[in-house]
Amino acid sequence: MNSVDQEFRLYQNFDELAEDVLDLAKEILPDKLIYLTSFSASKQLVLRVSEEREDIAISEGMDIPLENSVCHRINFNKMQPLVYPDVEVHTESLPLRNLLLDVNIKSYLGLPIAKLNGERFGTLCVVDSQASEYDDHTIELLQRIVRMFSYYLELERRAYRDPLTDLYNRHYLMRFFETEKLTTGSLFFLDLDGFKKVNDTFGHDRGDEVLKEVGNRLRHFVMNQSQTFAVRLGGDEFIVHLSGKLAEEAIDQLANELLQSMSEWKQDEQLSTSVGIVLYDASEPILLTELLRQADQALYKAKAAGKNRYYCC
Structure with a gap:
Protein backbone atom coordinates (compact mmCIF):
# COMPACT_ATOMS: atom_id res chain seq x y z
CA MET A 1 0.00 0.00 0.00
CA TYR A 160 -5.03 14.15 9.95
CA ARG A 161 -1.99 16.43 9.55
CA ASP A 162 0.08 18.41 12.01
CA PRO A 163 -0.14 22.06 10.85
CA LEU A 164 3.48 22.91 11.70
CA THR A 165 5.38 19.95 10.21
CA ASP A 166 2.71 18.55 7.83
CA LEU A 167 3.43 15.09 9.22
CA TYR A 168 0.52 12.93 10.32
CA ASN A 169 -0.87 13.74 13.77
CA ARG A 170 -1.90 11.69 16.80
CA HIS A 171 -5.47 11.43 15.48
CA TYR A 172 -4.19 9.71 12.32
CA LEU A 173 -2.10 7.26 14.36
CA MET A 174 -5.07 6.38 16.55
CA ARG A 175 -7.36 5.90 13.56
CA PHE A 176 -4.77 3.75 11.81
CA PHE A 177 -4.64 1.36 14.77
CA GLU A 178 -8.43 1.35 15.00
CA THR A 179 -9.13 0.54 11.35
CA GLU A 180 -6.19 -1.35 9.85
CA LYS A 181 -5.81 -5.12 10.04
CA LEU A 182 -2.45 -5.21 11.79
CA THR A 183 -0.11 -8.20 11.82
CA THR A 184 3.38 -7.21 12.90
CA GLY A 185 5.11 -3.86 13.11
CA SER A 186 7.13 -1.47 15.19
CA LEU A 187 7.02 2.02 16.66
CA PHE A 188 10.14 4.19 16.76
CA PHE A 189 9.51 6.90 19.39
CA LEU A 190 11.78 9.93 18.80
CA ASP A 191 12.44 12.79 21.19
CA LEU A 192 14.85 15.69 20.58
CA ASP A 193 17.66 16.01 23.11
CA GLY A 194 18.30 19.65 24.01
CA PHE A 195 15.19 21.09 22.35
CA LYS A 196 14.05 23.01 25.44
CA LYS A 197 17.40 24.81 25.52
CA VAL A 198 16.96 25.83 21.88
CA ASN A 199 13.57 27.34 22.70
CA ASP A 200 14.90 29.09 25.80
CA THR A 201 18.07 30.41 24.12
CA PHE A 202 16.98 31.21 20.56
CA GLY A 203 13.23 31.63 20.95
CA HIS A 204 10.17 29.70 19.86
CA ASP A 205 10.45 30.82 16.24
CA ARG A 206 13.76 28.99 15.95
CA GLY A 207 12.22 26.06 17.82
CA ASP A 208 9.45 25.89 15.22
CA GLU A 209 12.04 25.92 12.44
CA VAL A 210 13.80 22.98 14.06
CA LEU A 211 10.54 21.04 14.27
CA LYS A 212 9.79 21.76 10.61
CA GLU A 213 13.23 20.50 9.68
CA VAL A 214 12.64 17.33 11.71
CA GLY A 215 9.46 16.88 9.68
CA ASN A 216 11.40 17.25 6.42
CA ARG A 217 14.01 14.71 7.50
CA LEU A 218 11.40 12.19 8.63
CA ARG A 219 9.54 12.55 5.33
CA HIS A 220 12.77 11.79 3.50
CA PHE A 221 13.34 8.77 5.75
CA VAL A 222 9.88 7.22 5.22
CA MET A 223 10.04 7.80 1.46
CA ASN A 224 12.84 5.24 1.34
CA GLN A 225 10.90 2.63 3.35
CA SER A 226 7.84 0.65 2.31
CA GLN A 227 4.66 0.75 4.42
CA THR A 228 6.06 3.40 6.73
CA PHE A 229 4.75 6.74 7.96
CA ALA A 230 5.79 9.46 10.41
CA VAL A 231 3.72 11.23 13.08
CA ARG A 232 4.21 14.26 15.27
CA LEU A 233 2.67 13.36 18.62
CA GLY A 234 3.17 16.85 19.99
CA GLY A 235 6.00 19.11 21.14
CA ASP A 236 9.28 17.52 20.09
CA GLU A 237 7.95 13.94 20.18
CA PHE A 238 7.62 11.97 16.94
CA ILE A 239 6.67 8.45 15.91
CA VAL A 240 7.82 6.42 12.92
CA HIS A 241 5.59 3.40 12.29
CA LEU A 242 6.90 0.49 10.22
CA SER A 243 4.72 -2.42 9.15
CA GLY A 244 6.12 -5.93 9.01
CA LYS A 245 8.54 -7.97 11.06
CA LEU A 246 12.04 -6.55 11.48
CA ALA A 247 15.16 -8.58 12.15
CA GLU A 248 17.58 -7.33 14.80
CA GLU A 249 20.04 -6.21 12.11
CA ALA A 250 17.33 -4.23 10.31
CA ILE A 251 16.29 -2.50 13.54
CA ASP A 252 19.89 -1.51 14.20
CA GLN A 253 20.35 -0.19 10.67
CA LEU A 254 17.11 1.82 10.63
CA ALA A 255 17.62 3.23 14.13
CA ASN A 256 21.15 4.36 13.32
CA GLU A 257 19.96 5.87 10.05
CA LEU A 258 17.38 7.87 11.98
CA LEU A 259 19.93 8.97 14.58
CA GLN A 260 22.35 10.03 11.85
CA SER A 261 19.69 12.02 10.00
CA MET A 262 18.92 13.93 13.21
CA SER A 263 22.51 14.60 14.25
CA GLU A 264 23.49 17.55 12.06
CA TRP A 265 22.44 20.90 13.49
CA LYS A 266 24.02 24.27 14.10
CA GLN A 267 26.92 23.77 16.49
CA ASP A 268 25.60 26.10 19.19
CA GLU A 269 22.22 24.35 19.27
CA GLN A 270 23.64 21.08 20.64
CA LEU A 271 20.71 18.99 19.43
CA SER A 272 20.52 15.23 19.09
CA THR A 273 17.80 12.59 19.19
CA SER A 274 16.98 9.62 21.39
CA VAL A 275 14.81 6.75 20.15
CA GLY A 276 12.73 4.17 21.97
CA ILE A 277 11.59 1.17 19.94
CA VAL A 278 8.77 -1.26 20.60
CA LEU A 279 7.76 -4.22 18.43
CA TYR A 280 4.26 -5.71 18.22
CA ASP A 281 2.70 -8.92 16.93
CA ALA A 282 -0.96 -9.59 16.18
CA SER A 283 -0.77 -12.90 18.05
CA GLU A 284 -1.42 -10.73 21.11
CA PRO A 285 -3.95 -7.90 21.54
CA ILE A 286 -2.59 -4.65 20.07
CA LEU A 287 -3.39 -1.53 22.10
CA LEU A 288 -1.87 1.72 20.93
CA THR A 289 -1.87 3.22 24.43
CA GLU A 290 0.14 0.27 25.73
CA LEU A 291 2.56 0.41 22.79
CA LEU A 292 3.14 4.12 23.38
CA ARG A 293 3.73 3.47 27.08
CA GLN A 294 6.31 0.79 26.28
CA ALA A 295 7.95 2.97 23.63
CA ASP A 296 8.14 5.84 26.11
CA GLN A 297 9.85 3.55 28.63
CA ALA A 298 12.36 2.47 25.98
CA LEU A 299 12.96 6.14 25.13
CA TYR A 300 13.61 6.91 28.79
CA LYS A 301 16.23 4.14 28.89
CA ALA A 302 17.92 5.54 25.77
CA LYS A 303 18.13 8.97 27.40
CA ALA A 304 19.33 7.53 30.71
CA ALA A 305 22.11 5.70 28.87
CA GLY A 306 23.50 8.99 27.56
CA LYS A 307 21.09 10.23 24.85
CA ASN A 308 21.75 10.29 21.08
CA ARG A 309 21.12 6.54 20.93
CA TYR A 310 18.28 4.03 20.72
CA TYR A 311 16.89 1.36 23.01
CA CYS A 312 14.65 -1.50 21.84
CA CYS A 313 12.52 -3.10 24.53
Missing part, protein backbone atom coordinates in the same frame (compact mmCIF):
# COMPACT_ATOMS: atom_id res chain seq x y z
CA ASN A 2 1.46 3.40 -0.89
CA SER A 3 1.22 6.39 1.42
CA VAL A 4 -1.58 8.07 -0.53
CA ASP A 5 -3.71 4.92 -0.46
CA GLN A 6 -3.00 4.47 3.24
CA GLU A 7 -4.14 8.01 3.94
CA PHE A 8 -7.39 8.11 2.00
CA ARG A 9 -8.47 4.74 3.41
CA LEU A 10 -8.86 6.55 6.74
CA TYR A 11 -10.73 9.54 5.31
CA GLN A 12 -14.31 9.89 6.45
CA ASN A 13 -16.82 9.12 3.66
CA PHE A 14 -14.13 8.77 0.97
CA ASP A 15 -15.94 5.92 -0.80
CA GLU A 16 -19.22 7.82 -0.83
CA LEU A 17 -17.66 10.98 -2.21
CA ALA A 18 -15.69 9.08 -4.85
CA GLU A 19 -18.94 7.55 -6.04
CA ASP A 20 -20.57 11.00 -6.08
CA VAL A 21 -17.71 12.38 -8.21
CA LEU A 22 -18.16 9.61 -10.76
CA ASP A 23 -21.96 9.94 -10.73
CA LEU A 24 -21.75 13.69 -11.38
CA ALA A 25 -19.27 13.15 -14.19
CA LYS A 26 -21.55 10.47 -15.70
CA GLU A 27 -24.41 12.98 -15.72
CA ILE A 28 -22.27 15.09 -18.04
CA LEU A 29 -20.88 12.23 -20.17
CA PRO A 30 -23.24 9.27 -19.73
CA ASP A 31 -21.79 7.18 -22.56
CA LYS A 32 -18.14 7.32 -21.39
CA LEU A 33 -16.09 5.22 -19.00
CA ILE A 34 -14.93 7.46 -16.15
CA TYR A 35 -12.45 6.57 -13.45
CA LEU A 36 -10.65 8.14 -10.49
CA THR A 37 -6.96 7.49 -9.79
CA SER A 38 -4.26 8.31 -7.26
CA PHE A 39 -0.49 8.56 -7.67
CA SER A 40 2.31 7.23 -5.53
CA ALA A 41 5.99 7.90 -6.21
CA SER A 42 6.12 5.01 -8.68
CA LYS A 43 2.58 3.89 -9.55
CA GLN A 44 -0.86 5.04 -10.57
CA LEU A 45 -3.74 3.23 -8.87
CA VAL A 46 -7.27 3.07 -10.30
CA LEU A 47 -9.40 3.83 -7.24
CA ARG A 48 -12.94 3.80 -8.62
CA VAL A 49 -14.49 3.06 -12.01
CA SER A 50 -17.93 4.25 -13.10
CA GLU A 51 -18.64 0.81 -14.56
CA GLU A 52 -16.85 -2.27 -15.82
CA ARG A 53 -16.84 -2.40 -19.61
CA GLU A 54 -15.82 -5.38 -21.69
CA ASP A 55 -14.52 -3.20 -24.51
CA ILE A 56 -12.03 -1.22 -22.35
CA ALA A 57 -9.42 -2.93 -20.17
CA ILE A 58 -9.62 -0.55 -17.20
CA SER A 59 -10.74 -1.98 -13.87
CA GLU A 60 -10.90 -0.90 -10.25
CA GLY A 61 -7.79 -1.73 -8.24
CA MET A 62 -5.39 -2.06 -11.15
CA ASP A 63 -2.07 -0.28 -10.81
CA ILE A 64 0.21 0.98 -13.56
CA PRO A 65 3.90 1.89 -13.35
CA LEU A 66 3.98 5.66 -13.44
CA GLU A 67 6.38 5.80 -16.36
CA ASN A 68 3.84 3.81 -18.42
CA SER A 69 0.89 5.93 -17.32
CA VAL A 70 -0.72 8.33 -19.77
CA CYS A 71 -1.95 10.44 -16.82
CA HIS A 72 1.68 10.99 -15.78
CA ARG A 73 1.98 13.24 -18.86
CA ILE A 74 -0.63 15.69 -17.55
CA ASN A 75 0.74 19.14 -16.74
CA PHE A 76 0.18 19.43 -12.98
CA ASN A 77 2.16 22.68 -12.76
CA LYS A 78 -0.41 24.49 -14.90
CA MET A 79 -3.27 22.14 -13.86
CA GLN A 80 -4.25 21.70 -17.50
CA PRO A 81 -6.26 18.73 -18.79
CA LEU A 82 -4.76 16.34 -21.31
CA VAL A 83 -7.07 15.71 -24.28
CA TYR A 84 -6.78 13.18 -27.11
CA PRO A 85 -10.08 13.28 -29.08
CA ASP A 86 -8.69 10.64 -31.45
CA VAL A 87 -5.78 8.66 -30.03
CA GLU A 88 -4.67 7.44 -33.45
CA VAL A 89 -4.43 11.03 -34.73
CA HIS A 90 -3.59 13.27 -31.75
CA THR A 91 -1.08 11.36 -29.62
CA GLU A 92 2.44 12.70 -29.98
CA SER A 93 4.35 9.42 -29.95
CA LEU A 94 3.95 5.81 -31.02
CA PRO A 95 4.65 4.35 -27.52
CA LEU A 96 1.94 6.59 -26.02
CA ARG A 97 -0.49 5.66 -28.78
CA ASN A 98 0.17 1.98 -28.20
CA LEU A 99 -0.33 2.35 -24.43
CA LEU A 100 -3.86 3.59 -25.03
CA LEU A 101 -4.74 1.32 -27.93
CA ASP A 102 -3.56 -1.75 -26.01
CA VAL A 103 -6.50 -1.24 -23.61
CA ASN A 104 -8.79 -0.18 -26.50
CA ILE A 105 -8.94 3.50 -25.57
CA LYS A 106 -9.57 5.57 -28.71
CA SER A 107 -10.32 8.86 -26.94
CA TYR A 108 -8.92 10.18 -23.65
CA LEU A 109 -9.51 13.14 -21.35
CA GLY A 110 -7.47 13.37 -18.14
CA LEU A 111 -7.97 16.07 -15.53
CA PRO A 112 -5.35 16.63 -12.81
CA ILE A 113 -6.39 16.44 -9.15
CA ALA A 114 -4.12 18.18 -6.66
CA LYS A 115 -4.45 19.00 -2.99
CA LEU A 116 -4.63 22.68 -2.15
CA ASN A 117 -0.99 22.61 -0.99
CA GLY A 118 0.02 21.69 -4.56
CA GLU A 119 0.73 18.02 -3.89
CA ARG A 120 -0.41 15.72 -6.69
CA PHE A 121 -3.26 13.37 -5.80
CA GLY A 122 -4.23 11.76 -9.09
CA THR A 123 -6.64 12.19 -11.97
CA LEU A 124 -10.23 12.07 -13.13
CA CYS A 125 -10.19 10.32 -16.51
CA VAL A 126 -12.80 10.01 -19.25
CA VAL A 127 -12.22 7.43 -21.98
CA ASP A 128 -14.07 5.70 -24.80
CA SER A 129 -13.44 2.96 -27.33
CA GLN A 130 -14.34 5.40 -30.08
CA ALA A 131 -12.95 8.81 -31.06
CA SER A 132 -14.82 11.59 -29.22
CA GLU A 133 -14.79 15.36 -28.99
CA TYR A 134 -14.70 17.09 -25.59
CA ASP A 135 -15.91 20.70 -25.79
CA ASP A 136 -14.73 23.49 -23.50
CA HIS A 137 -18.01 23.61 -21.55
CA THR A 138 -17.84 19.91 -20.73
CA ILE A 139 -14.23 20.20 -19.60
CA GLU A 140 -15.09 23.21 -17.42
CA LEU A 141 -17.91 21.30 -15.69
CA LEU A 142 -15.57 18.39 -14.98
CA GLN A 143 -12.95 20.77 -13.61
CA ARG A 144 -15.54 22.11 -11.17
CA ILE A 145 -16.14 18.56 -9.93
CA VAL A 146 -12.40 18.10 -9.51
CA ARG A 147 -12.13 21.33 -7.49
CA MET A 148 -14.91 20.13 -5.20
CA PHE A 149 -13.01 16.90 -4.63
CA SER A 150 -9.79 18.84 -3.93
CA TYR A 151 -11.54 20.90 -1.23
CA TYR A 152 -12.70 17.65 0.39
CA LEU A 153 -9.13 16.32 0.33
CA GLU A 154 -7.94 19.50 2.02
CA LEU A 155 -10.49 19.20 4.83
CA GLU A 156 -9.41 15.62 5.47
CA ARG A 157 -5.73 16.57 5.26
CA ARG A 158 -6.22 19.15 8.00
CA ALA A 159 -7.94 16.58 10.19
